[in-house]
Amino acid sequence: MAFDYGLCGWRVRSDLELPEVADCSFEDSEVDIHIYLGCLPSLTGRVVFSLPHYQVFTDGSCLVTMVGVGRYWVQGGNRVLVEPVAKASAKDLRIFLLTTVLGILAHQRHLLPLHAAAVCWQQKAWLLVGATGSGKSALAAALVQRGADLICDEVAVCAPQHVSHPVVWPSFPWMKLSGHVLVGLGIATETLSFIRDGLPKHFMKVGGSESAKPYDIERIFILNRERRINRPLVIEPLAKIRSAGLVDSLIYRRTTGLHISNQFRYFQACTQLVRQVPVIKINHFSGNPDCHPAPLADAILHFMEGEVGE
Amino acid sequence: MKGFYWFASYPKAGNTWLRLFLESYVAGGEDVDLNQPRMLVNHCAASQYFDEFLDVESDDLLPEECLLYRPRQYELEAAKSKGPMYRKVHDAYIQTGEGEPLFPPQVTLGVLYLVRDPRDVAISYANHLGYSLDKTIDIMCNPDQLTKASISEFTTQLPQWIGTWSSHVSSWLGAPCRRLVIRYEDLLREGEGVFQEVVTFLQLPYDRQAIKKAMAATTFERLQKSEEKEGFRERSMHAKKFFNKGQAGRWKDLLTVQQIRRIEETHGEMMALLGYI
Numbered sequence: 001m002a003f004d005y006g007l008c009g010w011r012v013r014s015d016l017e018l019p020e021v022a023d024c025s026f027e028d029s030e031v032d033i034h035i036y037l038g039c040l041p042s043l044t045g046r047v048v049f050s051l052p053h054y055q056v057f058t059d060g061s062c063l064v065t066m067v068g069v070g071r072y073w074v075q076g077g078n079r080v081l082v083e084p085v086a087k088a089s090a091k092d093l094r095i096f097l098l099t100t101v102l103g104i105l106a107h108q109r110h111l112l113p114l115h116a117a118a119v120c121w122q123q124k125a126w127l128l129v130g131a132t133g134s135g136k137s138a139l140a141a142a143l144v145q146r147g148a149d150l151i152c153d154e155v156a157v158c159a160p161q162h163v164s165h166p167v168v169w170p171s172f173p174w175m176k177l178s179g180h181v182l183v184g185l186g187i188a189t190e191t192l193s194f195i196r197d198g199l200p201k202h203f204m205k206v207g208g209s210e211s212a213k214p215y216d217i218e219r220i221f222i223l224n225r226e227r228r229i230n231r232p233l234v235i236e237p238l239a240k241i242r243s244a245g246l247v248d249s250l251i252y253r254r255t256t257g258l259h260i261s262n263q264f265r266y267f268q269a270c271t272q273l274v275r276q277v278p279v280i281k282i283n284h285f286s287g288n289p290d291c292h293p294a295p296l297a298d299a300i301l302h303f304m305e306g307e308v309g310e
Numbered sequence: 311m312k313g314f315y316w317f318a319s320y321p322k323a324g325n326t327w328l329r330l331f332l333e334s335y336v337a338g339g340e341d342v343d344l345n346q347p348r349m350l351v352n353h354c355a356a357s358q359y360f361d362e363f364l365d366v367e368s369d370d371l372l373p374e375e376c377l378l379y380r381p382r383q384y385e386l387e388a389a390k391s392k393g394p395m396y397r398k399v400h401d402a403y404i405q406t407g408e409g410e411p412l413f414p415p416q417v418t419l420g421v422l423y424l425v426r427d428p429r430d431v432a433i434s435y436a437n438h439l440g441y442s443l444d445k446t447i448d449i450m451c452n453p454d455q456l457t458k459a460s461i462s463e464f465t466t467q468l469p470q471w472i473g474t475w476s477s478h479v480s481s482w483l484g485a486p487c488r489r490l491v492i493r494y495e496d497l498l499r500e501g502e503g504v505f506q507e508v509v510t511f512l513q514l515p516y517d518r519q520a521i522k523k524a525m526a527a528t529t530f531e532r533l534q535k536s537e538e539k540e541g542f543r544e545r546s547m548h549a550k551k552f553f554n555k556g557q558a559g560r561w562k563d564l565l566t567v568q569q570i571r572r573i574e575e576t577h578g579e580m581m582a583l584l585g586y587i
Contacts, residue, residue, distance in 0.1 A: 255365040
């Protein structure tokens with residue numbers, strides 16, 4: 001039995017059940033991506049790039065290997081063959097399918113996946129971009145508490161050249177958050193599941209976007225967790241030339257993606273994005289109470305009110 | 311010459327102090343900025359580098375999965391580097407699930423192993439962890455001791471396999487690589503001579519004036535004052551300060567007879583080998 005879902009504007013037909021993802025709302029369209037469960041054939045193509053978890057072949061297909069979980073062969077941006085290891089849990093299989101494999105699919109489909117959460121505020125998308133540990137998910141959760149809708153967490157699939165304005169596609173309304181962030185936001189953790197058994201981060205459903213359509217990106221916030229301490233929060237616009245480079249450095253699975261597509265295409269995509277979308281840098285330090293997720297979210301909302309007022 | 315010098319130690323054995331000395335020394339003895347170091351000595355388990363070099367999210371990986379891939383990370387880093395690199399290590403010298411050394415010998419230039427009297431480590435570690443002395447001594451006797459992801463708000467680290475104090479020391483003393491073992495107490499007492507040994511071992515250009523200036527720039531008093539003024543990003547969330555006392559022999563005043571006996575019974579053989587009893 002196969003399941004139909006709507007993910008990032010794609011119709012996805014999957015042998016694996018994906019309870020985090022919305023059912024497909026555009027049933028008349030063709031299937032964009034097939035996810036099969038089965039045994040991988042022997043892969044004899046020439047490998048052009050490899051890391052311990054990845055092999056990219058000359059045709060742009062990519063084998064993702066997660067020891068203890070399974071292998072995912074991602075082809076042409078439209079086909080994923082999943083070969084679980086014995087006793088792999090469905091949850092473990094999904095966590096890599098909905099993050100790393102999703103990112104690889106976006107690379108193969110010539111989109112721009114960014115290491116970002118995205119929220120919808122007054123019908124417009126704000127991207128919260130940053131390296132691991134920069135506080136994207138925590139900030140997104142705090143904004144959701146203040147009335148935003150979650151568009152995506154961790155992987156933001158963007159199309160800088162979409163019709164008239166750069167957009168981000170909604171994925172699924174679940175977030176990965178650590179226990180101390182949840183407690184800080186006043187969210188009880190007892191009923192939440194862990195992203196994987198043995199890991200401390202929780203997986204939590206939040207108020208998410210109901211729409212399957214993409215959102216125009218209004219602002220990009222680049223989160224930088226300050227190494228220095230005893231410094232105040234800084235929220236400041238960034239010059240476009242600097243923005244393009246920073247956004248490029250925060251492409252999701254960038255090292256692998258550069259061997260699926262090419263560096264110039266990503267450079268063009270990042271330049272196109274920041275040409276049309278203002279970028280704001282946030283320097284924050286978690287030891288400063290003003291930089292905890294809740295007051296940080298308030299500071300950003302206040303900043304945006306000021307910008308709109310101008 | 312590509313590869314790593316591993317600055318290895320059980321926690322609270324003076325690793326940070328030695329790292330700050332080195333930062334100052336290579337800058338001719340300049341003052342160190344506690345919170346904006348030149349990053350001469352990065353942490354070997356900083357998840358940022360693991361994620362970057364392996365293009366993964368370490369947060370999604372189980373501790374044993376991270377362990378499996380850390381040798382690959384070090385090989386990739388070494389291949390990309392232009393010269394020697396220095397890494398702070400709290401892991402014991404162990405093997406991964408595949409039976410290979412966590413720290414690949416082919417990218418190891420040498421090991422600088424710092425050791426400190428476990429009776430003083432217990433006091434400092436208890437302050438760092440925010441635990442009682444008894445609980446800390448339990449931890450130091452736990453062969454399965456594995457750090458959690460991070461107890462500092464500022465850095466994100468991979469889990470590290472520490473084990474007991476004795477097994478940690480013996481693992482590094484038995485590691486098949488070029489090695490210099492430094493006792494924390496000798497650093498405190500003899501200073502210049504020991505720092506000179508460190509500089510020579512790391513094959514850095516020797517500059518006596520720079521050693522003296524670096525020693526002056528990184529006295530405990532100077533570091534404490536810097537921390538009071540600017541804070542220190544490596545301070546644990548549970549400790550009021552990172553640079554606490556830094557003295558040797560405080561155990562005589564602060565540990566009970568039972569606590570001393572417990573440490574000496576469990577770790578006595580290694581303590582005797584190192585001259586602590």
